[in-house]
Amino acid sequence: MACYAAFVSLAQVLDQILDHDQHAIVLHEQQQIKSLHENVILLSTFLEDFPGEAGNLEARITIAANEAEDIIEYHILDEISPEYEISPDYETSHEIGHHNWRRLYGELQKVIKEIDSIMKEVVQIKSCNKSKDLMSTHNSSSSFSSRIASSCREIVVGLDKDLLEIKSQLCGDSSALQIIPIVGMGGIGKTTLARYAYDDPLTLHHFDVCAWVTVSQNYQVRSILLDLLRSIEASSEERYKWMVDELLVRVYKYLKGRRYLIVMDDMWNTNVWDDVRRIFPDDCNGSRIIITTRELDVASYVDSLSHPYLMHLMDVDQSWGLLKEKVFGGENCPRQLEKIGKLIADNCRGLPLAIVVIAGVLSKVNQVQESWENIARNVNEAVNTSGEQFSKILSLSYTHLPHHLRPCFLYMGGFPEDSVINASKLIKLWAAEGFLKANGSKHPEEVAEEYLEDLDKRSLVLVTHKRSNGKIKAVKMHDLLRDLCIRIARDEKFLHVTNEFSSSSCEVIGNSRRLSICSRIWGDFSHIEGSPMRTILHFHHRAFNSWKHFRLLRVLDVMTVTLGSYPCHMDELFHLRYLALTFEGKKKSNEFVVPGSLSKLQNLQTLIIRLEYSPGSLYLPFEIWRMRQLRHLIVFDGCLPDPSEGTCEQILENVHTLSHVKRFTCSQRMLEMVPNIKKLGIIYSIRDIDKTGWSKYCLNNLVHLQKLEKLSFYVGPHDYSQSNLSHNLAFPVTLKKLTLSGCGLSWKDMTIVGLLPNLEVLKLRRNACRGLEWETNEGEFCRLKVLVIDRVDPCNWITESSHFPILECLLLRGCHKLREIPYGIGKIQTLQLIELDSCDSFIVELAKRIQEEVESFGNDLQLRL
Template structure:
């Protein structure tokens, strides 16, 4: 039926274009031509798809075709009867959006479940929100998405927010998650950060100045603001003055569980109420359990019952799908699950909680502690995966596995939780690895309940002063206490409390090291703001991670740092590393070696002597900074970097030495960031010859000849390339260069006169991001995008992201 409907629509479109064209204006002719292409694509899909087409997809295509026919015929009739009829109803654009969404839905439905958890957003929901955001009204309008927890409000908002049409339609976009206990200053930071205008100086501004900064950044811009997870009408009173109304079709999109909140903001009626899934429930379930495969016949009936018990709630379907994707696929086990999620006389909220609990109870024991640990972070918190892994390792939650590092094992644990849909992917790094993650509110609630029950950690909103009371009142010692509060100071009474035996200390505010702090012999993880690090820190022989956030001058470490043999991560800003040749061995004939050290950053004027190299043999990530013009290059022994055979990531900031064309890097290097300094073509060839380099970032770096021409056989593994504020005028690229490049980012490359056209012929290229670039660069990139799609016809379109800041 869908194919027949498409054929009928195609005939009407051709009839309209060839015989009724006198009733169309130029823009409508172009839209008809675009629709013909979309219909042809869908016909090819139905003819050539190797997969069985679902009834839901058939119906979506059929209904869209019928609606399109009615609109087009009605439109032409109106024009024939009245020459003065308006051409501004946007009906053809709405048809185009509907078919765009069907194509997106097909693409997203065909992805494997391993690509990360997501709920199925219906085409109708997507189309409705998108149409509201781009409609002709010039006034600033609020579009509200309302629905219960777990129904997919945030997922819908994200998919619309990142849609390429929406990206192009608005000059600037910004996102802030609000949640229960919101903080206006944090909302301001979130909005400015997502607009990529947040600076370090702004962190020191008063709230009044921050409000002014945001308002001025939005003034005269057509903007889209997302306020996600709003719970209180007071929020709107606190922020509504931040958003100028320049009558330029700016929009605010809001998600909330409460209709009274949406109504209070004068949202554009009617409110968009999220509906429970019907036909889409089974599709989503099968995607999460089987990926690209179909449900076996012997499990289909039981599976349908399980889905029915989920009552159309996407979160429940995703979680139960994650559980079954990892479990044995037998009728006996599936019947057991069906019985345990029976929805008889159970509200939807209770049913979802039951499914969350079931997912937790069926986790392998080694994953339960890792999962509960995630609940220690606040609601709606963007959790850095690297930080989470450091905590798991520091707390010795991760089991050692022969031939694997603890970090690798922790990474496998993390991905297992992602595949079970208990952890949600939030942001990815330059080459696709997960950077930040989140957990759903309902899932976090379970984490906190179970953690309290197991005395794993305790969450309190009380001040630090009450910590002693919490400890004294506990019959069982609590090792982890997560304190939620707005102040950033540390109460000395806590750190001196004899009841506190900490394994992890993560202090948002400033921590003054007292003598009691360095007597916490159990401390494994230290993350705080402080201006100094006492030499007595070496007493903490169990310490694995030291993270000091600071903004002042260099920090001089004592020689005792070389005695802390358990250290894995040292992140200190502008640290001066002492010469280890003077370390006393205290009777040990072997030299003290930090064999576990994985990360060391940021070391000022780093001397890469043989003595240093042999003490950090397994370093994987290194950050170094030079600003000493008086001392010669040979003094720093930089050629010894090549002997760091496990080094994978190097950040080099150079305001004094400039890079050497005789410099050698270890072949293990996968990521290289160079800031300042200057490069010649010979230098670039050295970088291009690195056999494992996947990420290259060049910031504020001068090119001697203002021209970059790559040679054959260079950058064979490079996937991500960033050029920021680079003094380059000409960039020559051949079709054989960068054979694996996926993402290209250009920022503030004002002197670049033209875009390297042939870069569009790289088959792996997926996105080009342009920030602060000239109009000619943007236009040539978009032209290249169109040509590549026409010439290759491979279905892969390069996403062009253009921002003027």
């Protein structure tokens, strides 16, 4: 059950009303609501500390918490409705406030009695189990977990022979276009095998172009082509405006004459191949296409002459080898656990995904025989029960999840199949949902990052991208695990997912607390005004306009739908915490003005707005400065109003993210309004600079943002050649990550950047700097770990290893004028990776020599081409 989420969310709602409205609550009711709040906290702690003991109480707990939350939030909506704004007189309004709270307390009586009853049973459970170690199967050994976390070597157990065979086909002598179908059931390791072959350094060196695209059941040709272009070409906004035929031609022309490797992962039907076959040139000089599929018919249809590579279930030895490797890494399995471990592996019936998931469960229990025997009994029971064995085995991963991770795991089932889930977005959504329990001085985002890392360690998500600081940037979910999430979430009325293969009645949707729209919905939903719906995630391109009927919404993500105007009923969604919208700008100017009524959404934490096409301008209202709960303001090409032009009663001390803002003016008043900002992304147009100069934007004041950690600074267009920007720009010493693009700075100006004491990541993108020579100095870049030089062209780069003393990663992309990689780079002891993309062949050869020299001294240096 996801009852833990219901109680944590209810606790947050009670926190809000006790903090905000105590003046309106008479003493008796105040004490009763405080008592309810204390019981809620105690119950959520009980669920966390005694995960296996709630039993039949879980359903009662969930119902009670949801009912209490609904009553309170409907009460708040009634309070803010116009008919309650009766009198400006304090005495009268105060009396009305008392009456309202007495009414709320009366409505809560039934729920309070139920929670009191549950508390009595909880006390009995605790008393009966006082002498037992209830956490034996859920606590993890810290040293054991650290080994799992620190193990970064690739695990190819059971796939060694398969990998060699696939690689030999990829890099074989045949000059003809070869298609290599990998066929097998879900969870057997098709994608894993393809990924190992794709990422192999020999493979990357052999092909001129490598691209990976995932094909979902609800695929769109345009999305596939855009994914291919993102893999093989530099980023371009123009491509998003092209029609399918234009994209087909573009991909074809790019691949023609090159030796390419394309992986089309998880192809379900033959229609996909019919739609994209013409993009692959036949005069391909030994190009290869890998297709992974569950259907042998698909493999035969794609190329009847090719011999599909059929993957089989693992044998007993392979199963135990994979389980042991995933749980213990390079260390030995304790002798007392070996017999029971082999039994667990054998009961997974040779399915790699099941083995990996069970390994994730084992990695979180104590390394004692009793704990492992308990897991073995569960696995054995799942295998011997009629029905889908693998599904039941995978269900154990949910059963053994701590309560605080269950809602986070189920929630991910709401994202479309095979989608790459941005960690930053996911974390904001979890926070808005109320899943995150306060943890001392940690911000909600930090708590959520720990949750996501824990799901990764349990092998319940696949990390697709990592940030330069090692944190998770994006994840995917295996479709079998997603199916598990959808099934459990539907049964618990936690989340309902629509897709092309299921019908969704008004009753089903109305009774669910969350809705993920992955296909078009038909029906009249006007009669479900009283629905408890809290979330709508909209991934379909067709509009679902009935969300106006769900008055308790906290999350509304409709970015896939283009709105012609600001919805008039949006202001009624007082409880919204997360809002993501796309607007259609005016046809001539491509501009959109957001109305001041937006500020009625006083609970909003995350606001994401963009125009359908860029470039354009979004104009936010002055009232944005009155939205005190805002934490993340992401407005693509958005312009903020000048706070000095009106009355701003309070600063927005909660704002941590301000991103994609156009013409941002760092006036003293502006920075006073967002003093705690951590992430800032700002955009300037050369046309604006030519008119006013840089001094207007007061960029020297950036130095006063003493909590700023990430700054992205973009100037466009990229052919900007003359700038006095350096005389009008100063950075705060707190910066950890800096991205510069189009700034036209001289290389000598980089000394300002090099002396930043906390800078860990520096990304220099197109025309960030200009000039023939970049010479660094002693004492610069003392903490820099990641350096990206992307289409910035110094001819000579003069540096020493001591100038980048702890550099770990160097990425060079499209540096066609660069004459060499400095010899000193190879002497940096901490260097782990050099990545080259679209660089000349002699630069590649220099990188290989550096790699050979580094490895001759016994150090590892990965070269990614």
